[in-house]
Amino acid sequence: EPEVTQTPSHQVTQMGQEVILRCVPISNHLYFYWYRQILGQKVEFLVSFYNNEISEKSEIFDDQFSVERPDGSNFTLKIRSTKLEDSAMYFCASSMSLAGASEQFFGPGTRLTVL
Amino acid sequence: AQSVTQPDIHITVSEGASLELRCNYSYGATPYLFWYVQSPGQGLQLLLKYFSGDTLVQGIKGFEAEFKRSQSSFNLRKPSVHWSDAAEYFCAVVPNQGGKLIFGQGTELSVKP
Numbered sequence: 591e592p593e594v595t596q597t598p599s600h601q602v603t604q605m606g607q608e609v610i611l612r613c614v615p616i617s618n619h620l621y622f623y624w625y626r627q628i629l630g631q632k633v634e635f636l637v638s639f640y641n642n643e644i645s646e647k648s649e650i651f652d653d654q655f656s657v658e659r660p661d662g663s664n665f666t667l668k669i670r671s672t673k674l675e676d677s678a679m680y681f682c683a684s685s686m687s688l689a690g691a692s693e694q695f696f697g698p699g700t701r702l703t704v705l
Numbered sequence: 706a707q708s709v710t711q712p713d714i715h716i717t718v719s720e721g722a723s724l725e726l727r728c729n730y731s732y733g734a735t736p737y738l739f740w741y742v743q744s745p746g747q748g749l750q751l752l753l754k755y756f757s758g759d760t761l762v763q764g765i766k767g768f769e770a771e772f773k774r775s776q777s778s779f780n781l782r783k784p785s786v787h788w789s790d791a792a793e794y795f796c797a798v799v800p801n802q803g804g805k806l807i808f809g810q811g812t813e814l815s816v817k818p
Contacts, residue, residue, distance in 0.1 A: 594748070623805070633749070633795060635805035646804055681748060688803040691737055691756050696749040 592616045594697035596682050602703045603672055611667045611700045613682030621645070622665045623683040623694060624657065633681065639665065640688065672704045707732050709796050711809035718786050719817050726781040726812050728796030736798040738779040739806065740770055744792045752794075755779060766790070791816045 595614045603609050615622050624636040638645040639657050656668045665684075669676055679701050683694040708731045718724055730736065737756055741749040753764025760772040770781045779796060796809040 625806070625808075632810045633797075633806075633808040635807070638804060648805075683749075683806075691754075692803070693751055693754065694806060695751075696741075698746070698748040 592695075594682055594684055594695050596680075596697035596700050598700060599698065600701045600703070602705065605674055605704055606671050609669050609672055609702065611669075611680050611682075611702070613665045613667070613697055614663050615665055615682065615684030616695055617663070619684035619686055619695070621685045621688050621692075622657075622659070623685075624667045625681045625683065625696075626650070626678040627681065627699075628675075628678045636667070636680075638688075645688065669702075672702075674704050677702055677704045707736075707798065707800065707807050709798055709807055709809035711794075711796055711812050713812045714810065715813045715815070717815040717817060720788050721785050724781075724783045724786045724790070724814070726794050726796075726814070728779045728781065728809055729777050730779065730796075730798050731777065732798060732800065734800075735772075735774060736800050737803075738770075738772060739797045739799070740764065740768070740779075740781050741795045741797060741808075742766075742792050743795065743811075749795065752781070786814075786816055788816045788818070790814060 597612045622639045627633045637647045637651045654670045679699045681699045682697045685692045685694045710729045739754045740752040755762050755772045793811045793813050795811045797806045
């Protein structure tokens with residue numbers, strides 16, 4: 591069964607460093623998402639991406655964040671200068687369409703720890 | 706503003722007992738409704754979803770949920786809980802036009818022998 595994969599599973603970084611979180615969405619999906627979950631809090635939407643551009647982004651997704659689909663398979667989230675409050679679990683998801691009925695499939699997540 | 710409320714942060718049930726996890730949403734129209742489960746170290750897995758039609762929907766692993774428009778609720782149920790059901794459960798909505806999932810706070814389910 592096709593699945594969304596994410597690497598690494600755990601990333602530890604120093605405050606101010608750049609990190610890149612990687613995701614491989616399901617191959618025939620067209621829409622891609624990043625969500626995050628700070629420990630003890632709800633899962634929050636960050637950004638959606640389609641046709642090589644951002645479809646929607648949340649207030650959390652400020653200039654420190656960027657997304658890219660550098661090739662036909664990977665979808666990345668870059669944080670330019672990490673802050674302590676960026677420590678969270680980051681989930682990638684993909685779907686066939688943007689329609690509300692289209693299921694979003696989630697990866698296992700990357701736990702980011704900023705020291 | 707659109708929101709999803711799961712009033713129970715943590716629930717403990719005995720194995721074999723019935724389960725109901727509550728979810729209320731705040732949205733002008735009927736959104737698309739979902740329940741996801743997250744086991745430790747795993748991603749979010751879809752249990753079931755509601756779009757329209759029959760208000761009682763069946764999902765995987767023996768779960769079902771009932772949409773009640775008058776109460777803006779979409780509660781998840783299971784008649785007999787198994788120890789493997791211990792996990793975190795998230796209710797989520799997508800607005801009619803599609804796009805992002807809006808999640809509730811989550812309910813952690815513990816199952817005692």
